[in-house]
Amino acid sequence: MTADNPHNRLDDDDYPAYTMGRAAELLGTTQGFLRAIGEARLITPLRSPGGHRRYSRYQLRIAARARELVDQGTPIEAACRIVILEDQLEEAQRINSEQRRAAARHTAGV
Template structure:
């Protein structure tokens, strides 16, 4: 099977206009997220913003939290904390797995 960029959640394939249309937001909103560091897309050689599926999902998650009453900064912080919890859970799983391997010897 051939691995294509469209299969990669981190492939920056979508323009700011495409993302705005997909998520029903203004381009200015996406630019603001970039300026604040909440969602920072890759820049093309010509300087245009290019978004990956992962970044699009992050914008959607921010929008959901904002619609629930959080400020943009609060929503950004929630997503950072969620990502950190996921990292810690993965580390814990790895440590548990490694610990089981040690006790078997």
């Protein structure tokens, strides 16, 4: 299989493989919920050539976390902000961990 083979995209977390209807079905929510978290800028779906919203697996995980918070009674705007902050924290921790490993390798090599 070549890199351009569409089957390779199935492993890509960022590939927009899911239609709005399928995404809502997988999340057990409504298309309105997906539109609302899009309006809150939690996720920005890509658009198909026909203008339809398409979602990636990564976006579905983010949407699922927001839905979990909303189901617990958190207002949608607050849920979106919480998820954004959680995502930023996770990324900062990952970067921090990488920098610690690089510093440890540097120290060990000196």
